[in-house]
Amino acid sequence: MANFPNVGNYAQDPSDTSGYASDNQGIVWVTFDESTGTAGSATKTIYVGVADKDNAVYRSTDAGATWQRLAGQPTGHLAHKGVLDAKNGYLYLAYSDKGGPYDGGKGRLWRYATGTGTWTDISPVAEADTSYGFSGLTVDRRKPGTVMATAYSAWWPDTQIFRSTDSGATWSKAWDYTSYPNRENRYTMDVSSSPWLTWGANPQPPEQTPKLGWMTEALEIDPFNSDRMMYGTGATVYGTENLTNWDGGGKFAIRPMVQGLEETAVNDLASPPSGAPLLSALGDIGGFRHTDLTKVPSMMFTQPNFTTTTSLDFAESNPNTVVRTGNLDSGPHIAFSTDNGANWFAGTDPSGVSGGGTVASAADGTRFVWSPEGAGVHHTTGFGTSWQASAGIPAGAIVESDRVDAKTFYGFKSGKFYVSTDGGATFKASPASGLPGGDSVRFKALPGGKGDVWLAGGAADGAYGLWHSTDGGASFTKLSNVEQADTIGFGKAAPGASYQTLYTSAKIGGVRGVFRSTDKGASWTRVNDDAHQWGWTGAAITGDPRVYGRVYVSTNGRGVLYGDSSGGTTDPGPGPDPTPTGACEVTYKITSQWSGGFQADVRLTNTGTRPWTGWSLAWTFTDGQKLSQAWNTEAAQSGSTVTAKNVAWNANVAAGSSVSFGFTASRSDTNAKPAAFKLGEQTCAGA
Numbered sequence: 001m002a003n004f005p006n007v008g009n010y011a012q013d014p015s016d017t018s019g020y021a022s023d024n025q026g027i028v029w030v031t032f033d034e035s036t037g038t039a040g041s042a043t044k045t046i047y048v049g050v051a052d053k054d055n056a057v058y059r060s061t062d063a064g065a066t067w068q069r070l071a072g073q074p075t076g077h078l079a080h081k082g083v084l085d086a087k088n089g090y091l092y093l094a095y096s097d098k099g100g101p102y103d104g105g106k107g108r109l110w111r112y113a114t115g116t117g118t119w120t121d122i123s124p125v126a127e128a129d130t131s132y133g134f135s136g137l138t139v140d141r142r143k144p145g146t147v148m149a150t151a152y153s154a155w156w157p158d159t160q161i162f163r164s165t166d167s168g169a170t171w172s173k174a175w176d177y178t179s180y181p182n183r184e185n186r187y188t189m190d191v192s193s194s195p196w197l198t199w200g201a202n203p204q205p206p207e208q209t210p211k212l213g214w215m216t217e218a219l220e221i222d223p224f225n226s227d228r229m230m231y232g233t234g235a236t237v238y239g240t241e242n243l244t245n246w247d248g249g250g251k252f253a254i255r256p257m258v259q260g261l262e263e264t265a266v267n268d269l270a271s272p273p274s275g276a277p278l279l280s281a282l283g284d285i286g287g288f289r290h291t292d293l294t295k296v297p298s299m300m301f302t303q304p305n306f307t308t309t310t311s312l313d314f315a316e317s318n319p320n321t322v323v324r325t326g327n328l329d330s331g332p333h334i335a336f337s338t339d340n341g342a343n344w345f346a347g348t349d350p351s352g353v354s355g356g357g358t359v360a361s362a363a364d365g366t367r368f369v370w371s372p373e374g375a376g377v378h379h380t381t382g383f384g385t386s387w388q389a390s391a392g393i394p395a396g397a398i399v400e401s402d403r404v405d406a407k408t409f410y411g412f413k414s415g416k417f418y419v420s421t422d423g424g425a426t427f428k429a430s431p432a433s434g435l436p437g438g439d440s441v442r443f444k445a446l447p448g449g450k451g452d453v454w455l456a457g458g459a460a461d462g463a464y465g466l467w468h469s470t471d472g473g474a475s476f477t478k479l480s481n482v483e484q485a486d487t488i489g490f491g492k493a494a495p496g497a498s499y500q501t502l503y504t505s506a507k508i509g510g511v512r513g514v515f516r517s518t519d520k521g522a523s524w525t526r527v528n529d530d531a532h533q534w535g536w537t538g539a540a541i542t543g544d545p546r547v548y549g550r551v552y553v554s555t556n557g558r559g560v561l562y563g564d565s566s567g568g569t570t571d572p573g574p575g576p577d578p579t580p581t582g583a584c585e586v587t588y589k590i591t592s593q594w595s596g597g598f599q600a601d602v603r604l605t606n607t608g609t610r611p612w613t614g615w616s617l618a619w620t621f622t623d624g625q626k627l628s629q630a631w632n633t634e635a636a637q638s639g640s641t642v643t644a645k646n647v648a649w650n651a652n653v654a655a656g657s658s659v660s661f662g663f664t665a666s667r668s669d670t671n672a673k674p675a676a677f678k679l680g681e682q683t684c685a686g687a
Contacts, residue, residue, distance in 0.1 A: 005067050006058065008051035010078060012099050025051035025099050028080065033114070035086040036061075045114075047091060049079040051099065057082065057112075072119050074110055080152070080217070081137035087144040089114045090167060092122075094149055096133020101215040101234075104133030104153030111168050122168030124149075132160075136219030142226045150216040150231065157183075157206040159213040161231070163246055172246070174212060181205040186246055187212075190255045193296065196285070197235060197256065200302045212254075213238060230257050234284065259296075266554035268311050269540040271491075272319035273447070275340030277544060278552055280560050281309035281324060289341040293562060303344045304331050310356030314340075315365030316403040316447055323368055325356035333372060334359065336383045347384025350375050360401040360409055362423065369409045369424035371399045377411065379424030393418045393427035400443060402472070404450040410473055412441050412455070417473045430473045436463045442487045442538075446500060447545065456485035456504060466504060468521065479521050481628070483507045491543015491551060494518035503527075503551045505537040509628045509664030510594060514541070514553055516565070526631035527551060527563060529662070534558050565647070583607040584684035586617070586677040597628070597666050602644070604677075605658040607685070612653040616645045617684075619674035625665045632661035 008028075013021035029049040037043030042063035047070075050056055056079040057070040077095035084091050091114055096107040107130060109123045123134075136150030145167045151160040161174040175185045183206050191197040191210050201209045213233035221243070222228035230239035239257035246252050268281035278290040287309040288297040301309065306326025315321040322337040324344075332346040333353050355373030362368065368384060371377045376395040378387040394413045402408035409427075411418035415437040417430040435441075441457030451472030458464030466485040467476040485506035493500050502517040508524050514537060515524040536556040544550035549565025587603040604617055620640050627637040633644040650659045677684045 001064060003065075003067070004048070004058075005069075006050050006052055006055055010051035010053065010099060012103070025078075027051075028078070029082050031082045031084050031091070033084055033086055047082050047084065049082050049093075051078055053078055056095075057093065070112070071117060073112075074108065074119065074121075077106070077108060077133075080133070080135040083137045083139050084114075085139045085144050085147075085167070088167060092137055092139065092147055092149075092168070094134035094137040096135060096153065098133060098153070100133065100135055100152055101217045102153070104135075106130055107133030107135075107151075107153075109134050109137075109149055109162075109168065120168075122164075124162045124164075124171035124173070135217045136161075136231055138219050138221045138229075140221045140226050141223040146221075146226075148219055148221065148229070150219050152216045155214050157181075158208065158211050159216045159233070161212070161216070161219070165247060174246075177206070183208075185212075185251070187240070187252050187254050190253065193259065194236060194256045195298045196288070196296070196300045198299075199305060200299050236263075263557060264559055265556045266539055266560055267309060269489075269542045269552050269554055269560065270312055270314055270322075271542045271544050271546075271552060272314045272322075272340065273316075273545045274319050277546070278560070278562075279312055279314070279322065279341050281312045281326070281540075282559075283308045286326065287312065287324065290560075301335070301341070301344060304328060304335055304346050306333075306335075306356065308356070311358040313359055313361040313401065315361045316363045316401075317406075318365040321361060321365030323359050323361050325359045325370065325372065327355050334370060334384055345383075348387070350378045350387040350389075357396075358398050358400075360399045362401055362406040362409075363403055364406040366406060367423045369399045369401070369420070371395070371397050371411070377424075377427075379409075379420075381423070388425070390420070390424050391426045392429070393420075396439070398439070398441065398443070399424075400445060402450060403445045403447040408451075408472065410443070410445065410453060412439075412443060414439060417455070417476070419473050430475075432469070432473060432476045434463060434478065435467060435476060438462070440486075442540070444488055444490065446490055448500070454488045454502070456488040456506070458484070460484075466506065466521070481508065481524065482521070483510070484512075486538025487541045487554075489540070489542035489551075490545075492545050492548040494548055500545075501543050501548065503541050503543050505541055505553070509597060510592065510599060511629075511664055513631070514551065515629065516543075516549075516551065524629045525634075526629055527565065529631050534561060584677075584679045584682060585686045586684045587686055588619075588673055588677070590671070590673070591662075593667070593671065597664060598625075598671055599662065599664045601660060601662045603658050603660045604653075604679070604684070606653045606655050609655050611655055612651075614646050614651045615653060615659070615679060616643060617677055617679055618643045619677045621665075621674065623668055623670045623672050625667050625671065628664045628666060630661065630663035632659075633663075635661075635663060 008026045016022040031047040032043045033045035036045040046060045048058045054075045058067045060067045079093045081094045091112040093110045096104040098104040111120045111122045132151040132154040135152035140146035147164045149162045162171045164171045197210045215234035219231040229243045236256045237258045240252045265283035270279045276289045276291045281287045286300040286306045309326040312324040320340045322341045325334045334347040335344045337344045352375040353372040357372040359370045367381045369379045377390040377393045380387045393411045397411040397413035400410045407423045409420045409424045418427040420427045436458035443455035446452035453469040455467040464484045466479045466482040469476045485504045489503045491501040499520045513526040514528045517524045534555040540554040553561045585605040590600045592599045635644040
């Protein structure tokens with residue numbers, strides 16, 4: 001909308017050169033007055049919140065053609081939310097002195113009468129008594145006059161939720177003090193579905209565990225059910241389905257309203273050859289030992305409980321030995337386990353440590369190398385009771401270990417690869433050249449292969465891709481078929497293969513995705529598709545050493561994802577192809593072309609009367625095209641003939657239904673479409 005008069009001017013920290021906190025928060029909410037619109041026509045009255053402490057609210061009465069600053073509005077705070085009760089003619093606004101969601105020391109709740117233009121401060125407490133701002137805001141659409149708000153930035157001893165049933169004239173609290181520090185709650189909490197939400201804590205009053213929440217920016221009453229309410233926190237989405245018990249003096253029941261939804265960033269992943277199938281290093285909630293991939297772990301890593309775990313590793317030949325590093329306001333930044341991560345004990349920090357950094361365990365677990373924030377690289381024997389500075393490697397280097405030789409460790413910093421053969425005491429810079437110049441790099445040594453190292457990373461304005469070393473980092477070879485790569489991991493070798501399966505988050509054949517290679521990187525198969533992309537997946541990736549085809553993928557805000565290929569055991573073997581009967585139709589579409597390559601989508605439709613329980617589609621290239629990689633199918637090429645078979649999850653195709661897959665391939669100057677497609681012995685219609 002080009003004619004809006006004010007795009008805001010508030011930034012949390014204008015001096016932040018990273019751009020994260022110096023960004024203008026801009027337009028923060030839009031509310032429509034449904035009483036001024038009808039079906040099929042534009043709503044005339046619209047309210048908009050702007051990140052501007054002097055001009056926070058604007059209104060249009062002509063469906064957005066013109067805008068005016070709402071007269072008489074309070075200044076000095078930001079309007080986090082604006083919610084309209086159209087029946088009573090009130091616009092409610094939640095204000096804070098900061099942008100949130102972490103910060104906010106003062107705030108107010110205001111009510112604007114849309115008919116008269118009157119502003120009323122309806123705050124539930126005097127401003128002098130607040131140490132928080134307001135944000136979460138909702139009205140009960142079935143009971144106009146019922147309003148709720150959150151003290152979103154109240155961290156200690158807990159967040160607070162306020163409720164009014166008389167349009168803000170009076171308020172009650174979700175909890176209050178009886179006699180300090182004792183408190184009485186209007187609610188009960190059941191976190192048995194996500195037991196880690198207690199954080200394993202045993203706080204002193206007035207704190208409780210689990211907490212009602214923190215960073216409670218959002219709160220909503222179901223517009224169709226007055227008893228159903230949900231609110232967001234820094235840990236999960238809580239809610240209730242008997243909210244109106246509040247008004248009768250009873251207790252309402254709060255529980256997590258989500259299952260399998262994790263709003264956390266993943267920093268590192270490890271899949272040991274024995275013990276738990278997965279160990280995770282997570283932001284905000286530390287990380288978990290995942291003993292059952294289908295169930296929520298009972299508790300995050302504790303003793304110590306890092307707010308964010310930055311790195312973890314296990315001893316390749318002794319997977320019961322595990323080490324993790326992380327961030328903690330006060331206390332140690334490293335911890336060890338001798339039972340595969342089930343129980344932990346803290347190590348000691350070298351002088352100056354301020355953050356977790358990266359850590360590596362020797363292959364046999366007898367020594368460790370740590371590159372923490374705030375201090376240089378250090379090494380130790382035993383479990384970190386005494387550390388010595390490592391020589392020859394710069395502070396801030398990423399460190400990893402050889403998975404065979406217990407005295408060999410590796411490091412990387414600013415385009416240089418470093419190697420230690422004396423347990424991390426001294427490092428030497430490798431003569432290897434052509435590696436990425438920055439520090440956006442992740443590398444791993446192959447289990448079972450001494451000196452076998454894979455390195456991924458880089459940036460678009462420099463070296464970027466995937467490199468392989470077979471001589472302990474003395475030299476690296478860049479894989480020409482990988483345009484960009486951000487992370488690398490290993491899993492069980494494919495049936496009949498001698499080399500472990502590679503996994504990467506990369507750009508290959510012009511396509512961004514998660515890829516697998518079963519032939520040492522000679523060819524790649526995309527294992528996700530365009531419908532399953534999860535933002536940034538480059539922080540960590542690992543296969544499972546016990547299950548071929550299983551891959552664990554990190555995300556930046558969606559938790560850990562895992563997937564299995566063809567049921568998670570083996571890929572389709574060389575047995576007979578599926579031979580569905582009945583008519584079929586194929587749509588073949590080239591979606592993009594570039595010099596020397598192209599991408600195509602194929603849709604196969606069952607136009608017969610009986611379902612298929614498997615399928616195998618074949619066609620012939622006539623212009624020398626060569627298949628590079630494929631997704632949603634197991635595809636192979638022999639000469640000019642390509643055969644694409646189903647994978648486990650798309651084998652069944654009902655009559656009248658379709659299945660789609662895609663691929664990339666190389667090409668010459670001409671790129672004719674295949675003349676015919678055959679499903680077994682059946683020739684399909686269309687092309």
